[in-house]
Each structure stands twice: as structure tokens, then as C-alpha cells.
Amino acid sequence: MNKRTQPKWSWKKSAATAVLSVSLLLPSLVPAKDVYAYGSSLPAPSSTVLTEAYSYASNSFTNFFVNTNGGSAGELKRAQSLFTLARNYIAGDTTTSYKDRLVYWVKQTLNSTAHMPDMHGGIDMRQQQYYLITLALIWHTPDLKAAFTTAEQSRMLLMAKAALAAGAYVTADYNASGVLRTDASRITMDGDPNCWPQGNPNWTEAVLGSFLAGAYIVGVSNVGSFLNSYDHASFKTELSAAGLTDVYDSFNLTANATVNGYVNNIDNNDTAGKPFFRGKKLTDFYADPFRFYYDTTGKFTYTELATEGDQVGVLGRAKEFATTDAYGVRDSLGYVLHGLNHSIGNRYLIDFMGDWSGTSSSTQRTDIENRMKVGFSDVLGKAENGYWNISNGNFYYDTAQDEIYYSFFRSLADDMGLFKQVLFRDNFEDANYTGWTATGAWSILSTEPTWSGSTTQQDDVVQLPAASGVATLISSYSGSNYIVYAPVKVSAWGTSAYRNVGIVGKYVNNNDYYVMRYKQDNGMLQIVKYKGGSTQILKETPFTWNLGTVYQLKGVFGSDGKLDFYVNGGAAPKLTATDTEYLTGNAGYYASFTNAKFDDMLVTGR
Incomplete structure (x- = not known):
């Protein structure tokens, strides 16, 4: 469904005023409350x-x-x-x-x-x-x-x-x-x-x-x-x-x-x-x-x-x-x-x-x-x-x-x-990630207690084992101006260096994309640009990430080059940067040497 610009709702009072002058037991004689003018200022379906x-x-x-x-x-x-x-x-x-x-x-x-x-x-x-x-x-x-x-x-x-x-x-x-x-x-x-x-x-x-x-x-x-x-x-x-x-x-x-x-x-x-x-x-x-x-x-x-x-x-x-x-x-x-x-x-x-x-x-x-x-x-x-x-x-x-x-x-x-506007969603409840493009040893875990709500019922999530090196799981959605929402939980950090977890935007290929991630090696949230397989840190800030805790990641990937990284909400992003090299590309997940679990990706318009 296309999201249209919200119109301003405006109203004008009419000069007419209804006055009750008869018994309400005489319904056909009760006047309407004729008070407002109508028009195209109201939103249409x-x-x-x-x-x-x-x-x-x-x-x-x-x-x-x-x-x-x-x-x-x-x-x-x-x-x-x-x-x-x-x-x-x-x-x-x-x-x-x-x-x-x-x-x-x-x-x-x-x-x-x-x-x-x-x-x-x-x-x-x-x-x-x-x-x-x-x-x-x-x-x-x-x-x-x-x-x-x-x-x-x-x-x-x-x-x-x-x-x-x-x-x-x-x-x-x-x-x-x-x-x-x-x-x-x-x-x-x-x-x-x-x-x-x-x-x-x-x-x-x-x-x-x-x-x-x-x-x-x-x-x-x-x-x-x-x-x-x-x-x-x-x-x-x-x-x-x-x-x-x-x-x-x-x-x-x-x-x-x-x-x-x-x-x-x-x-x-x-x-x-x-x-x-x-x-x-x-x-x-x-x-x-x-x-x-x-x-x-x-x-x-x-x-x-x-x-x-x-x-x-x-x-x-x-x-x-x-x-x-x-x-x-x-x-x-x-x-x-x-x-x-x-x-x-x-x-x-x-x-x-x-x-x-x-x-x-x-x-x-x-x-x-x-x-x-x-x-x-x-x-x-x-x-x-x-x-x-x-x-x-x-x-x-x-x-x-x-x-x-x-x-x-x-x-x-x-x-x-x-x-x-919802552009893409996947909850993995079909127990597969068909339609996604994977690098690394991703798999579906069907016994994860649900992360939202009061129950302990089991959910399907997609996960990466801690022994895996840099891995991406890229969705079929590609665009130029969108927001990625993704809950993520790290159950264990691997023993090798370069332990990361995050979300990907504007993925062009496996060497060129943006990633918003937590780097456990140095305890930093980062906005990173991959270019030709090499990394360029655009912004970073210290952060404490706890094992076993579900974090709500949100990444804004704007057509104006805006890159905003949120963790667990907030009025302002944890990190913001601007880079216009990649104009369009796919949304996805990212991890390395981390037992990371992801669920319920949602991609919306800005």
C-alpha cells in the first residue's frame, strides 16, 4: 500500500447552530448539529x-x-x-x-x-x-x-x-x-x-x-x-x-x-x-x-x-x-x-x-x-x-x-x-530463508523462545555460528531510501578476532555496502562502509553489549546519503553519518565470529 503525504485536516465553523426545541421523543423533529464544512482536506482512502x-x-x-x-x-x-x-x-x-x-x-x-x-x-x-x-x-x-x-x-x-x-x-x-x-x-x-x-x-x-x-x-x-x-x-x-x-x-x-x-x-x-x-x-x-x-x-x-x-x-x-x-x-x-x-x-x-x-x-x-x-x-x-x-x-x-x-x-x-509504508518483511516462520542471498553458514533455529511478549513459546530465527568469519544474509529488497528494523541477540562471541554483529544497507555486492554494527573487539558501535572489500569507519562510539540480551537495531539508509544508527530506540541516533557513494542496494544482516540470532526483519519507507 502506498503511503501518501498526510494532509492537514482543517475545519471551518458554519453560522448555523442547532437548538433543541422539541422533545427528543420526536426523533424526526430533532435538528442535526450542522456545524462543519466538508471537503478535500479530509484524507481519502x-x-x-x-x-x-x-x-x-x-x-x-x-x-x-x-x-x-x-x-x-x-x-x-x-x-x-x-x-x-x-x-x-x-x-x-x-x-x-x-x-x-x-x-x-x-x-x-x-x-x-x-x-x-x-x-x-x-x-x-x-x-x-x-x-x-x-x-x-x-x-x-x-x-x-x-x-x-x-x-x-x-x-x-x-x-x-x-x-x-x-x-x-x-x-x-x-x-x-x-x-x-x-x-x-x-x-x-x-x-x-x-x-x-x-x-x-x-x-x-x-x-x-x-x-x-x-x-x-x-x-x-x-x-x-x-x-x-x-x-x-x-x-x-x-x-x-x-x-x-x-x-x-x-x-x-x-x-x-x-x-x-x-x-x-x-x-x-x-x-x-x-x-x-x-x-x-x-x-x-x-x-x-x-x-x-x-x-x-x-x-x-x-x-x-x-x-x-x-x-x-x-x-x-x-x-x-x-x-x-x-x-x-x-x-x-x-x-x-x-x-x-x-x-x-x-x-x-x-x-x-x-x-x-x-x-x-x-x-x-x-x-x-x-x-x-x-x-x-x-x-x-x-x-x-x-x-x-x-x-x-x-x-x-x-x-x-x-x-x-x-x-x-x-x-x-x-x-x-x-x-x-512496509517495503519488506520476513519472520522466518516458514523455517527457511528462501529468497535471501547468504555468504557464511547461516541456518534456521526453530527452538528459540520468543523475544517479544510474555510467553515462552518457540520462534524460528536465523542464526550464524560463532566459528563463522564475515558473513552476510541479504534480503531480496533493494531500494534507495528506507529504514531497516531488526531485533538481534548474541548468545556467544567467538574466540577469533573481528567479532561483529549488525545490519546491512545499500548492499551492491559482497565487497561494497554499508553496515551498522557493534564491534566487540573494541566495544564500539560503528557505521562502516565496505568498498572493494576494505572497510572505512564513518562514525563510531563506545557501547556496552550484553550477551543474551535482545537489542532492537534500526538503520536509516537515506537517498540523501543520511546514515543513522539506533539501538533500542531513542529520540536521537547513537551514530549519524553522511555518505553518497552507494545510491541504492539491498537490506540484510551481518555478523562475524559471533553466535548471532536475528528475527523479524522489517523494512519501511522513511
Whole structure:
């Protein structure tokens, strides 16, 4: 996928202001929050992912009820297909076929029980969040909204109100009596107990995002009036009369008084010093939706120190690489991707509505943007090359390619400037290095305990024995402007002189290339140019390298001659040099008289 330049997102307020002047029980009369102008300043999806969205945008939601984990990755991908078509239109592509496909399938979700979500407020919201965001985009894009009948627009508004009611019901931290709720007391509208809003982002990002989308349709300033006057029995009557059968069936499984007790008392609890969610009141939400998102959800998604990528050791790695679940340790790429996927959907929505750039909490905005940069840089290699997971008491190996919605997630992350273009990757899990060019006695070791994560499962790595002289293992990728990421571990130094380990860039042949290495003979990190088989040290600095420790090496090989060498991240490289002799060449590994092990090479654009 081509990475395009991140456009500046800009917004203009319109002169129009929506004022709630009628009962929220009359959905067709509630005005839209018509506040922003739209245009090509919004990022458009790539043509590749747009084509995929067009072909996949059939929105068939399968509803699961009591005591089940509802939804599926297929449903999420369909919802993200609709979202992709909507953001493509908003970015200025009004191609009739794309618009018609979007409108047709959204109409199906509003008019057909075979394609209708249930809005129960639990795990299903991981699929339905992007659907609700799509409704919010349509609602605030006049010519898209005009493609729907008055009755269909009323159903959209009812969907939004259902998301608000369900979200408030399961997320409110205090019950009707002002008693702090336990996780076990949080049950969805359809009775599913799998609710853990105080826990992990794969849930909280989706549920709060659904609440946000509902609020942006109803109108942020109208949310309190709706929740305070909410009557579950009356709302179910509205759902039934409007033909939203699946939502009605979900809501009908919880007693009226139970729902009313939680939803109607949020403001009372706020006033009594028992705030709505994670220490924040609903009034905080009205005042600044971004800040409410940041304080209750966003900052809890990126809570760990990065172990890979551009900023190793910096705060921002995703929480679900280092959290717990009912079975103990959770360290899961799959759950992380869910959480980050919903996180960037929320960022897009909040920014679309002007509340990201428009917040007065600029310090918090900078903080979450920095955390996201760290978190996405950290997850890229794990996602592309694979990761040993533990969750729900089980071990499993996972790559991004196992998540069928990943292309849409990847596209939005690219457009937000959070991912780099992946040019090459190899994790050696096929137990060979076919396609690489080897000099020296390289081999595959299949019994190496994995280097990343909390498990001790075994990984395939490529290694060189300590007795081998200068050896290179050169990948098939060749370019002029790229970054090489490679974790490496030295298990033993050989007895001969000239003990080195490192990464190669701009490899022309076995006599001409650049290498960024650690030279154990004299304890130096070095940037070295091989020319005609002879070495020229361009830069060096002292460094201590410990046996048995995994080091994250990163080498920048620029088209401008820039050579930057990082070890375990850092804001600045350990070494930097400039040399323009080799304009293009391959990436690879390098070692001599060292039992060196390498894994998970990733090559990206700069």
C-alpha cells in the first residue's frame, strides 16, 4: 500500500447552530448539529482499499444474545467498508457507484431485520462502532443525508439514541442508589455479562466510540436531556413502531425499571460527586468531547513503554500487550489491533466534528497524539511479522493478516500518518530463508523462545555460528531510501578476532555496502562502509553489549546519503553519518565470529 503525504485536516465553523426545541421523543423533529464544512482536506482512502470496500460493503449483522460473545470480524469489516465509502465521499470523490453502494447498504441496515444491528452496548459494539460513525458522517453531510427518506432518517436518529442509552447503561460507574458498580454488575441490554469497561481498550474504545457517534447525531448538548428523560418502555415502543426489530428485541430483554434506574440517575450521581465514567461527569462531555474521550478512554489505550519501532522505551505501547483478563495475563496482538482500530475511528470522528483540533486541552491532545505515534510504531512490526499471544488462558501465534479487517485499519492509520509504508518483511516462520542471498553458514533455529511478549513459546530465527568469519544474509529488497528494523541477540562471541554483529544497507555486492554494527573487539558501535572489500569507519562510539540480551537495531539508509544508527530506540541516533557513494542496494544482516540470532526483519519507507 502506498503511503501518501498526510494532509492537514482543517475545519471551518458554519453560522448555523442547532437548538433543541422539541422533545427528543420526536426523533424526526430533532435538528442535526450542522456545524462543519466538508471537503478535500479530509484524507481519502487509497484506491486499493476503496475497491475492497466497494466489493465488501454488504452489511449483514448477525446478532447473538444472552451470554454470548456477539459479532464477528466479518461484520466489523463490512461496517468499516461502509465507513471507507463514506470518508471517500467526504474527501471529495462523489463517484455515483461508490455513493450508491454506501446508501443502499445503510438503507438495508435501517429497513431489513436481516441486516440490522442490535445496539446492545456490549461486545457487539466492536462491530457496530464503525457503523454508527458512518451514520454520523452521513448525518452531517447534507447531500448524503438527503439520499434517505424522512422515515429512514428517523430510524438513524433512533439508532443513535439506542447507542446512547445502551452506552450509558453499561458504562455508568454508579448505580441508581449511588453505589459504585462492580464489573460483574455491568450487563448489556440483551443480558450479556461480557462487559468490562474498567478494563481493556478493545471494549472501551468501541463502546465509548458508539456513544460518541450517537451523541454527534442527537447533538452533544441534547444528550443530557435525552438521558434524564429516558423511559425504557416508551423507547421500546418507538423502536417497535419504527420497525427497528433487532434493536427492540435486544432492549426488550432488560427490565424497564433496571435501565431507567441507571440511565436517569447519571446527572444525580454527577451532582452528588459520583461521576458518570472514570471520574468524569456528563457535563465534562458536553463541555469538551475530546477531553472526555482522552480522560476516560484514550490515555488508557496507550499505557506501556514501547518495545519495538521508532521510540523504544517511550510511553505509548498498547495496553493489551501488558494487561490481564479473567484467566490471568493478557498479552495479545489480536486484542491490541481491535483497540487501536477503534481508537483511530474515534479520532477520525472527533476530528471530523471539529472537537479534536478545536479542543482547549492542547496539552492532552499533544499527549495522545504522541502516544499514538509511539503505539502504532511499536505495533507495526509485531502486526506485520507476527506475535505470540496469550489471552483467555490460551497461547496462539497471530499476524495482522489473520485479521480480515486489517486492510481498512491499515489504510486509516496510513492516512493519519501513524504507519510507515512496509517495503519488506520476513519472520522466518516458514523455517527457511528462501529468497535471501547468504555468504557464511547461516541456518534456521526453530527452538528459540520468543523475544517479544510474555510467553515462552518457540520462534524460528536465523542464526550464524560463532566459528563463522564475515558473513552476510541479504534480503531480496533493494531500494534507495528506507529504514531497516531488526531485533538481534548474541548468545556467544567467538574466540577469533573481528567479532561483529549488525545490519546491512545499500548492499551492491559482497565487497561494497554499508553496515551498522557493534564491534566487540573494541566495544564500539560503528557505521562502516565496505568498498572493494576494505572497510572505512564513518562514525563510531563506545557501547556496552550484553550477551543474551535482545537489542532492537534500526538503520536509516537515506537517498540523501543520511546514515543513522539506533539501538533500542531513542529520540536521537547513537551514530549519524553522511555518505553518497552507494545510491541504492539491498537490506540484510551481518555478523562475524559471533553466535548471532536475528528475527523479524522489517523494512519501511522513511
